[in-house]
Amino acid sequence: MLFKCAPGNTAKHLVQYRMDTKAPLSLLDWYKKNGRHELPWRNTQDAYHIYLSEVMLQQTQVKTVLERFYFPFLKRFPSLKALGEAPLDDVLKMWEGLGYYTRAKNLHKTATLISELPSNIDTLMTLPGIGKNTAHAIAAFAFHQSVPVMEANVKRILCRIFALQNPSPKELWDKAYELLDTAHPFEYNQAMMDIGSGICLPKNPKCLLCPLSTICTGKDAPERYPQKQKKTVPTREQFIMVYRYNDKLSLTQRKGKFLHGLWGFESVDDPLCAAEYLGEVTHAYTHFKLICKVYVYDEPSKEQMHYFSLSDIRNLAISKVDEKILTLL
Numbered sequence: 336m337l338f339k340c341a342p343g344n345t346a347k348h349l350v351q352y353r354m355d356t357k358a359p360l361s362l363l364d365w366y367k368k369n370g371r372h373e374l375p376w377r378n379t380q381d382a383y384h385i386y387l388s389e390v391m392l393q394q395t396q397v398k399t400v401l402e403r404f405y406f407p408f409l410k411r412f413p414s415l416k417a418l419g420e421a422p423l424d425d426v427l428k429m430w431e432g433l434g435y436y437t438r439a440k441n442l443h444k445t446a447t448l449i450s451e452l453p454s455n456i457d458t459l460m461t462l463p464g465i466g467k468n469t470a471h472a473i474a475a476f477a478f479h480q481s482v483p484v485m486e487a488n489v490k491r492i493l494c495r496i497f498a499l500q501n502p503s504p505k506e507l508w509d510k511a512y513e514l515l516d517t518a519h520p521f522e523y524n525q526a527m528m529d530i531g532s533g534i535c536l537p538k539n540p541k542c543l544l545c546p547l548s549t550i551c552t553g554k555d556a557p558e559r560y561p562q563k564q565k566k567t568v569p570t571r572e573q574f575i576m577v578y579r580y581n582d583k584l585s586l587t588q589r590k591g592k593f594l595h596g597l598w599g600f601e602s603v604d605d606p607l608c609a610a611e612y613l614g615e616v617t618h619a620y621t622h623f624k625l626i627c628k629v630y631v632y633d634e635p636s637k638e639q640m641h642y643f644s645l646s647d648i649r650n651l652a653i654s655k656v657d658e659k660i661l662t663l664l
């Protein structure tokens with residue numbers, strides 16, 4: 336049976352109709368058959384668990400979060416209250432390897448302020464590190480509100496469905512609300528995220544398998560949407576000075592905004608002339624590439640420093656770049 340869409344109907348009406356047996360599945364049917372239902376944060380009502388997953392997934396792939404971080408973190412901090420009562424150092428240690436430590440610090444700060452998450456989007460957005468996207472995700476997934484989510488994959492789908500090359504945030508949110516299936520917001524949002532991660536890929540999207548193909552106006556040239564922004568990433572260079580004394584290495588706890596609270600090897604303006612040059616390590620951050628030239632000196636420093644054995648260092652929260660330096664040492 337073939338249903339036609341009346342003029343003025345929005346995409347959500349279209350995708351809910353089954354066109355005929357050969358036509359693509361409706362979004363809901365597609366989600367029922369193909370959705371990643373087993374993801375633990377889709378099988379809980381605990382707002383803290385959902386909030387944690389949203390924060391971890393902001394910059395990290397599902398596989399990594401699932402295999403290495405989500406469960407150990409929840410085991411160590413089973414509730415928002417437990418998280419708020421823990422020292423920041425312990426939280427950073429559990430976050431070690433996930434990167435983007437501001438996420439962990441904001442999570443901890445939020446936990447020190449409240450023991451239960453609010454459901455209101457505007458109130459959520461007053462909490463540290465919770466922006467519009469995360470607030471919508473928490474409202475949609477933890478409190479089953481009829482609001483769209485807007486993560487990177489969903490943005491790409493919206494751009495393609497509406498053939499938008501360079502939309503403003505407002506335009507994207509308007510389209511997201513327009514497309515939302517208000518009767519089934521939870522399934523709709525999860526389906527959009529699954530299509531974004533498995534079908535509407537940045538390169539070579541699988542339009543033939545896509546349940547949204549009937550409404551997608553950009554599918555003839557999907558890779559034109561959104562327009563790629565050329566990024567030029569600056570390079571920063573640092574000299575790292577490590578003192579080695581009694582089989583221990585010197586580290587300091589970072590005070591500035593960057594990697595605040597983590598332990599690391601000290602960067603200096605000029606390394607000691609007598610120090611041995613070991614080589615360099617590089618690390619790519621979102622906004623810049625860091626090159627660290629590493630020097631070691633086999634005497635204690637005159638400055639007040641902290642010295643740690645290798646096994647002690649394993650108990651400290653250190654950044655990825657410091658791990659690389661440690662490997663070099």
Ligand code: SF4
Nearest residue numbers: 535542545548551557
């Ligand atoms: S039809 Fe193709 S371009 Fe359009 S949303 Fe689906 S996968 Fe993406």
